[in-house]
Amino acid sequence: MKTQIIESMTSNTNREKTAAAYIRVSTETQKEKGFSPENQRSLAEQYAEKKGWILDDNMIFEEAKPASTILGKQFSEENLIENMYNRPELQKLLQLAGYKRFKYLIVYTRDRLSRSVAETNALDIFFKNFKIDIHYTKDGENLNFKDDKMNRFMHIVLSSLAEFEANTISMRVKAGNKSCVTKGYWPGGREPYGYIRKPIDEDDSKRNHFTLEISNFESNVVKTIFEYYINEGLGYKRIADKMNKEYGPYWTKNKIESIIKNQTYTGHIAWDRRGGRRTHNKHENPILSNLLKDATIINEDQWNKCVELREQRSKLRDPHYYTTPFILKGKLICAKCNSIMKCKNYGKAKGSVYRCCIKSSNGRSELIIKKELVENLFIETLNKILNFKNLDNLFETYYNEFNNKHNKAKTFLKCINDKINEIQNYKTKIQSLIKDETDSDIKEILRSEKAILSNLYEKYQQKKSKLENSLKKQPFSKETFIESLSNFPKNFNKLERLDKRLFIDNYIDKIIVNKINKQLSMNIIVKPYKFI
Template identity: 25%
Template sequence: METVAYYRRSTTMQEHSIELQRYKAFEAAKNHHLIVEKEFIDDAISARKTSIDEREQLSNLIELIKDKKIKNLLVYKRDRLGRNVIQHLKMYRIFREYNVKVIFTADEELPMNYSSNGELYEIFIGCMVQLEGKQIHERIKAKREADFRSGKNPGNLPYGYKRDVSNPEKAIIREEMQLSLIKEMYNLVLEGKTVEQVMTIIKSKNKDRKWTAGHIRELLQNPTYMGIRVLHFETSPPITQEYKVLKIVDKKTWETVYEKVEEGRPKVNKRKKKKLELDYILDGFVNCTKCSMPFIGSYSKAIYKCNKCKSELNKDYLEKLVLEHALEYIKALVKTDFIRLFNRHQIKSKKALEQRLAVLKKRAESLKEDLFCNISEQIQKNLTTENNTHEKIVESYKLLKNKELEIEYITSEIFSLEQLPKKVDSIKEYMLKIDNLQDLINFKSKDVLFDIIKTVNVEEIYIDLVYKYPFSGIKEAHLLGVK
């Protein structure tokens, strides 16, 4: 093989990311008169958290390059290969050693060249890509910590508290009746009652929940009830913050109860429950509006469950209801003038987006020239720190990067618009052939739902289906603000 393509996305939530990268790869291959003979895909893998060896498809690609079997590599952008400057430089040198022509398929990405100045440029870009990845991670972490410490976001609250979603500040609401029950639990343990005895007493007083010994232990050992919340991070120590509004017992009481509960914990090995082989076709679609949390498919019984409020939905009933509604809705829609109306708006929107893209590309080219001029100036001054050229480079790169993000978004929108007519036609053709619900279930139900349904919101007495564009209505691109 001579020409291959490499695609990567960090999470499965990045809709169309792999499809967009593939689309751009084949478009670039056509423009360069090449044929893509093999594709390497690392899906839902973070380049920031994994090395080259830990990415199976990238490792396979490198091996083939070292075997001198690859001449051309199509990849969307540098950050698809990695967000670590050492790894980036390592791959650059491998590409250079084996004379691999790297073709970046994103319109705004600067080309890779094999020279001393080229390597210097790749080191700089690698540093920027790594810094950008780290900054994104740190910004998210800092925002979480700031909201946590300021009281704006204490995280998922336990039994006895809820957030006022109608309030912009999402203030904490204390459910005093529930909290009095928790206080009683603490007092019962202090009186010498075991967790099992507490469970029996609480069950007789409150039948709204399925009280278990495990659940009661979890509540009694939760520091929230002494007014302390804990925020956990993946790669750094957890942080604690006092929330006085949450406090119902003092620290000494909480610690005493914690020890008593721990001492009474049964020392037995729990057998794992056998998982049921169930296909939850609505996983990722269903949300609990009460808790703003997703309903997750259970593997111990056929239900969708909200892990916060413990609400349960019968799997078969919910899926049948959603599929029947989707079937009737789309069938009715495709029999109207919807398709003709959609096609007219699709053509108009695509034209507006392409005009916007042309303006952005022109501006990006100007920014590229500025960046190259600043890099050349730095090279001529032998990388001394006695000038402010490096500051100009960083500033030029930031401006270019912002413009690249705009270009990437518009390109993605154009790609989605180009794919929509085929998708709508295929769904229309398929839906008109279906006579009953079983036919839809036998089809790749989740694929169909993913193209049609945006979300399923479950309220106390209603189930609200929200459809995706274009089935939900028409949206149109504009040229406001384009210069």
Template identity: 25%
Template sequence: MTKNAVIYARFSSDKQREESIDGQIRECRAFAEANEINIINTYIDRAMSARTDQRPSFLQMVKDSAKHLFDYVIVYQLDRFSRSRYDSAIYKHRLKKNGVKVLSAKENIKDDPSGILLESVIEGMAEYYSAELSQKVKRGMTENLLEGKWIGGIVPFGYELTSENKLAISPATGHLVSEIYNKCLSGVKTTDILSKLNSLGIKTQRGCNFTRNSLNRILKNQIYTGTFTWAGTSYPDYAPALITQEQYTAMQNLFESRKRKSNTARRVSPQYALTGKIYCGTCGLPMTGYCGKSHTGTTYYYYQCSSKNNKSEKAARSQIACDAKNISRDKLEKLVLDTTISILKNKDAVKCIADQCMTIQKAELEHKPAEQLRLESQIKEIEKRLKNSVKAVENGLISQTITNNIETYEKQLTELNAQLDGLKLETHIIPITEEAVIYYLNQLTERANKKDGYSLDTFDDFIRRVVVTGKRVDIYYNYTAVPNILENPAVKMLRGSSEDYLVTR
């Protein structure tokens, strides 16, 4: 099954131009095409810093990931996603919980090697640190729901907000919701409904033309019955009803019947854990997931060079005719998984990885953003002027100008110190000890002894790139090689398809 993705693009200052965004999107689309990923939306933040998470389109993208409409977020480079290591870990963790992975079009890695290991530790501990905050947020949202107040996000089509932050029927679009339900239930084709809405110039709440996805969001949203469900709890009479409960139930039954028919006809397509990281060593193009059936009806799953994919424009443009053979998905993923587990069960290797994390963290803690340096320099200059003015008064040189200057300097210092404190709070990094890193890595490997065992996704942050050349597999990790302890890449050999085992070179 073709995977869906969205593109996130950003430039950080007014000095950069719109062409910067166009270039990012162009490269992201090329990456998606090479990996047979379908782009369904693009999120753009202009003149926004990646040191902060206060980026409207970025936050909307994270929120939209909960709707499970896309599988990947593709960025030109990872610094477009975030330059704050803590923010990056938190938001990647949130996306991962929604089944979404971040892919880099140009780097094909998740970050610099040692830094990602630190990020992985933070990500693994993020749920623990956020538990109390989660409870507070939940309490606040519950209070708003009980009072019938909108809890945030895009207001559903057909509604508008009152001055009390409650949902009310929109005079312009409220009546359309019932009409949409009636047409769908009476058998009118989706394409005809979309054509009618768009021909009338009716826009979604995002100001876009209607698509099948935006229409389905209306047809699957229970809020139009007046009931809102959040965190497993239903709140009846939360909003004015635009349809009856019977209409809503009939519509969901229709969706379910379509889903059963679709599942019957659709070929099963498994997950390919190395998507976006696996490359053909023969021609350099990405490898993609592929499945097919033998004459006996058995389904086999492979990774194949994307030059062999239908409509591979990049291969056609470059006149690439690659003779690389398909690689068994299960054997290759097991080889990568076993190699990773072997590394993390080596105490000396874990100690080296922890040391690298501490080195990166020290640099992060010592690093001061340019804005912080500017504020500190400004504060130092104002303090010097204030000190000279006070000294002049102490020496008997009193004038209205000096008095006014003292008041101005004191006010400026108060404002600058407040800005500096706020910036430090925003860019604060939670320190992680070496013992915490080792404990976290050991906890990962201990899962191997449990009934459910490992999955390759567990170690996603450790693996940077996998290159397959014939039977040779080069596994590049997000750490720096250490002689006689950590190899990078780890070179393994994959036996032929007629054999059911793997050997290490």
């Protein structure tokens, strides 16, 4: 790419008279307000002609991209070009600057280059290193103070205002979208697969006056996807493969994942699940509308089951964990070497086995057990444990674990309460400053800071509410505990394979197996605290 750029610019040899221009718009509204590419290009050409510079068409870089940044990412001249991956035309411009192909850069305003102070400073350093001067075509953007320090100060102030404006716009858009969702309106953007947008009023075409209506065919497809995930235990990729065979080459792993993770299918419009382009984090608690019965495709129980499966699979990072025919996979421990036994299918001739990963001098595994043999022994041993009358030690383990978690939750709750009080004090002080302040710009900054604190306050309150609810739980009585252990797997053999895997994953910590003189022995270690 670098070679192509250099070769395309060989006609410009007089660097001292050569200029480049950068043009950017991010929304249709900006075009309507006079920021159109045509307008920016015309002003850049007029500016270059007035200065007597050479501005060829191949030195004008134009793109329609947002000047978004990744929060918390540090910018420097070393990695600046890589940071601009979302703005390819600016990347080309920066590469040409590195080859010293031009002397002057013409931009309409500062915020066309960047809306981030950190990014703006990095760009300034980058261009200064290659002795490139930045010129702005809009009146008042060029600073001509005699004192360089004053120029620098005003440049930082103007850059800060550009960043502040971007953040303010973002907050207003989020507030508007949140208001739409709470009213049961679709906040904008493409509706999820399975729905069509329906105007609240037939004559109303406003963006925030749409709700969601179920598409009969697509909603049935969505139900099928959830059934594959919940009932058959298939992963995203395997569901996509199956859907492509049934409905054509449309489905991908990402498409399936986006459906499985979208709470909107429960009838509650879910917004702010993924953050935005400036905050690329996924939110655990999206904004939810009230229940829209006409937009419900799956019920709450199905959704909760999906959440549980996703959490378990994300920890295990094994898409076949629940669909494997080896129900003891990952739990069976060799007593000789204390390692997890591997699963191996040798085909019809030798069948399936669990084998130790440690090999002896002759190259064979220390312990190899047929799958059916060890799984039958597990079921027999499990029934003995659960039907055994004296479960004092098991109950004691459960009770101690419950108390440990309870105490940790109390400590964490105290920390959260301290944080909530601290934020509340800050909010009170800021409110007092807003009341006394006369400067409108400073007032706007203070209001913005207050809004950020309010958002943080709300998140801590949500965490506090969750902890308080968990602290209300009481440990099982000994009788209830024994009854729970005894009743759940009474018909273990009749359970579906997925349910067997779920039971083992939730309640069994490990299974230690040994073979002495062809006689198998087994010790099952349960995780009773999972009953909380």
